Amino acid sequence: MLKITLLATGLAALLALPSAAQNTNSGTDKFAQLETLLPTPNSYRTASGAPGNDYWQQRADYNIRVRLDDEKQSISGDEDITYTNLSPDVLTYLWVQLDQNILDKNSITTATQVGEIQPRMPFQAMDYMQRDGFDGGFKIGEVKLKGGKALPYVINHTMMRIDLPTPLRPKQAVTFSISWRYNINDQLKINQRSGYEFFPDDKNYLYEIAQFYPRMAVYSDNQGWQHKQFLGNGEFALPFGDYRVSITAPADHVVGATGVLQNPNDVLSSAQRQRLAQAQGAKSPVLIVSPQEAERAEQSRAKGTKTWTYAAKDVRDFAWASSRKFIWDAMGIKQGGKNVLCMSYYPKEGNPLWGKYSTEVIAHTIKVYSKYTIPYEYPVAISVHGPVGGMEYPMLSFNGGRPEKDGTYSADRKYGMISVIIHEVGHNFFPMIVNSDERQWTWMDEGLNSFVQYLAEQEWERDYPSRRGDPAQIVPYMRTDKSLQTPIMTNSESVLQFGNNAYGKPAIGLNILRETIMGRELFDYAFKEYARRWAYKHPTPADFFRTMEDASAVDLDWFWRGWFYTTDRTDLAIAGVKQYNINSQNPTVEKARQRELQEKAPRTISQQRNQTAIPRTLVDEKPELKDFYNQYDPLATTPADQQRYQQLLKTLTPEQQQRLGSGLNVYEVSLKNLGGLTMPVIMQLTYADGQQEIQHIPAEIWRKNNAEVSKVFVTEKPVASFVIDPYQQTADTDLSNNAWPQQAAPSRFELFEYQQRAQPNPMQQQSALQQKEQKPLNTPTSSGGTN
Incomplete structure (x- = not known):
């Protein structure tokens, strides 16, 4: 333990003086602002991240x-699209x-898919690679203007x-039709x-139908x-509009879809309409189509069709589902x-999980x-x-x-x-x-959505087993070799480790912002403001980044730069403590x-041995050899000594005298950023008396x-240990260097004999045991609500 001597300048002034190492910054500045990376603000998108006065978007x-052929498993349809040009630009063609067409055998996706042949391969893998016997993709019929004039088109x-016959000018609209x-x-x-x-078993089909019609690009x-x-990963970018969709399906099918049913009298029985009305104010799900009714429909093959x-x-966008197997509750x-x-x-095969949950x-x-963003405004x-x-x-x-x-079912199946x-x-x-824009930035929908999903899961059940939320869950991914990672800010089709990159890492990054960097109050307000500003509009990453800072007064450029634009990882270490x-x-x-x-000082090994050897x-033996110094006590x-001390006290203020005798403990902790990713330092101090403090x-x-700093901690009580990030708030990838004195990380390993067979889930295990004891199993019944 070292002692420091205080001069009249005071302790605060001494601690304020940075070392030479702390005044230099080598390499890339992690705190450089993002202006050079983000687009220049303009009248459409402001520097605050809000839509500008001249913001516009198109409408379709x-x-x-559309008709569903249940015998041939095919779709045919036609549509009228009214496209309104609300931009300041003149358009000579539409996309x-x-x-x-991703399912066409000659698609780019098919041509560029990569893979390896394994000694043993499932039929499904071969089906996917070969597309044998599958005739996918749109077959386009007519494309024509309202009034019947054919429009030239090119499919890429x-x-x-x-191609439009006359340019579409600002504030003009054009209506055209396509059959397919x-x-x-x-x-x-x-x-x-x-x-x-x-x-x-019952020779029925269940149809989930989407991307079923030619859709306007943004x-x-x-x-x-x-x-x-569209190659497969990058999903969709679509303009807003109003939809009216008529779906013709077998008469015994139940059809659910985006929007509100317009003709219930034509497709629902009187009893079903009554149940649907009852469901509007129900506190638990009401069966519109019961399991018994759905099972009867499975056995029927009604002639004719109904149009919903x-x-x-x-x-x-718009999507729909159709089947005679559907149980329906609301x-x-x-x-x-x-x-x-x-x-x-859901079909009966989904129960008891689906009817219950x-x-x-x-x-x-x-x-x-709705609590964390904006109120849900759609009717269903x-x-x-x-x-x-x-x-x-x-x-x-x-x-x-x-x-x-x-x-x-297993717990994994239930929570999944x-x-x-x-x-x-x-x-x-x-x-x-x-x-x-999902086609460009998957993280903007999947990452943000996965983050709020985590919040919703935790409000569903205490300690819900969420897969993406806690920072420690992203550590295995961030530990992987950087050649196997891409920055979050990567085009959707070029992302490696899609789930970790586009879902997990951005979601957990937002949780770190909320819990550790910004705090819940500032984060929640800014996140809600982003949703409010860009509801029913087309935001970009810059709009999100800028809004989060604008609404919170927290400079987050360092965080966006590190977490979103690089593959750096968190690895903060305590290099030493003085x-x-x-x-x-x-x-x-x-x-x-x-x-x-x-x-208390330990005696050297020579001193210990000489005690007996000499x-x-x-x-x-000759006391006459002793002199003054054999009797002198330098520590008396x-x-x-007292006179010099009293003279010193006269030169100090009362406050300085008090500090001089305070007995404070001062620790200089050397910190290193080994992973390259900038993060707050969450330091836990454990005192000699066992009490703890988080700074x-x-x-x-x-x-x-960016690489190394030292931090001074002044405490009244002696510190027994320092630990960085004790609650794993920052996704630190190496906890072995987070403590002083160094702590061994506890772990275990398991010995097993490899066996390739399915294990029964806990419900099945309990059932087998109770059957052996001739006791009934207490499992949920196949139900879907109240009739």
């Missing part, structure tokens, strides 16, 4: 008529998206350019966002036409003073997301149960999560199903309302301390030296 309104893979057909794909074989599932102030090819007509206002909630009807469509999860999601929110994953559309989503055939519904329903906010005490200058105190240290020294306090040091501590 649709009237669609339309043909997303189904998933994009179609329509295509074959619906088997989702289990092709693993696409929409398609059909076939149920061999034309915007910041990039013109967004006509990047849905209408939706101010949406960017429950109404109030949100922002408006009624929202939460509804689920789906609609309740929808209602919960709408409430939580729907979850449809299909065979794979999850996918989102305005007011409607397709979600997986199916129990075993015996009705049991709840999470996917929260996630996909949550997409109504990002990007269906806050309408970012401990000091203040020299009180009191000779009685200081000499007593020196005596104590001297007495029983008597020469001076012991003399009158001269939050802002990231700006690194502003003059």
Whole structure:
């Protein structure tokens, strides 16, 4: 332990003096502002991140008529599109998206897909690579102006350019029509966002239909036409508009869709209409189509068709689902003073999970997301149960999560199903309302949505097992070799490790901002302001970054730069600690301390051995050799010592005298940033008496030296240990260097014999045990609400 001597300048002035190392900054400045990377503000998009006075966006309104062929699993349709040019530009052509063309055997996606042949491969993998016997993609019929004049067009893979006979000037609109057909794909074989599932037991189909019509591309102030090819990962950029869609399906099918049903008298029974009205004010889900009714429909093959007509206002897209297998339940909630009807469509194979949870999860999601963003303004929110994953559309989503055939399920299956519904329903906010460009920036919808999903999961159940939220969950990804990572700010089609990069890392980054850097109050206000500013508009990353700073007065450029634009990782380390005490200058105190240290000092190995090897020294044998110094005690306090001390006290102020005798402990902690990613320093001090204290040091501590700094801590009690980030708030990738004195990280390993067989889930294990004991199993029944 070292002692420091205080001069009249005082301790604060001493600690304010940075070392030479701290006054230099080598390499890239992590705190450089982002102006050179972000687009220049203008009258369309301001420097504050808000839409400017001249902000504009295009509009596309649709009237669609589509027919489902349940025998051939195909779609045919025609549509009228009214496109309104609200830009200041003159347009001589329009771009339309043909997303189904990704399934054409000659698509760019097929041609550029990569893979490796394994000694043993599932049929599904071969089906996907070969596309054998699959005839996918749009077959375009007529493209013509309102009135019948044919329009010339050119198809470039998933994009179609329509050439206008006369330029479309600002504030003008044009109406044209397109007819088309295509074959619906088997989702289990092709693993696409929409398609059909076939149920061999009852020989029925369940259809989840999306990207089913030619859709207008976005034309915007910041990039013109967004006509990047659809390759599979980068999803969609779409303008807002009003939709009226008439869906003709077999007469015994139930059809759910984006928007509000316009002709319930034509397609629903009187009892179903009564149940639907009852559901509006229900506190728990009401069955519109019961399991018994759905099972009867499975066995029927009604002749003829029904046409279901849905209408939706101010949406960017439209999707629908159809099957005679559907159980349908609904429950109404109030949100922002408006009624929202939460509804689920699912086959009996989804029960008991779907009847118990789906609609309740929808209602919960709408409430939580509305709290953290803006009130949900659409009239309905729907979850449809299909065979794979999850996918989102305005007011409607397709979600997986199916129990075993015996009705049991694992905890992973239960929470996975709840999470996917929260996630996909949550997409109504990002990007269906806050309408970012998914084709370019996946993180702007998936990352932001995954973050609010985490908040909703934690409000669903205490300690909900969320996959993406806590910073420690992203550490394994950030530890991987940088050659296997890309910055978040990477085009959607070029991202490596898609789930970690576009979902997990941005979501966890926002949680770090909320919990550690900004604090909940500032973050929540700014995040809500971003949603408010850009609801029903087309934001860019710059608009998000700028709004978060503008609404909080927190400079976050260093965070955006490190977390979003690089693959740097968090690895802060304690390189060393120097401990000091203040020299009180009191000779009685200081000499007593020196005596104590001297007495406690360990004797050298030579001294220890000489104690027995040399029983008597020469001076012991000849006392006459002793002189003054053999009796002198240098640690005894003399009158001269006291006189010098009293003279010193006369030169000090009372405050300085008090500090001189305070007995403060001073620690100089050397910190290193080994991972390159700038982060706040969260320091836990554990005192000798066992008490603990957390000190939050802002990231700006690194502003003059990105690599290493020293920080002085002054404490009244002695510190036993220092630990960086004790609660793992910053995704630190190496905890072994976070403590002084160094602490061993506890871990365990497991020995096992490899076995490749499915293990029964806990419900099945309990069932087997109770059957053995001849006791009934207490499992949920197959139900879907109240009739």
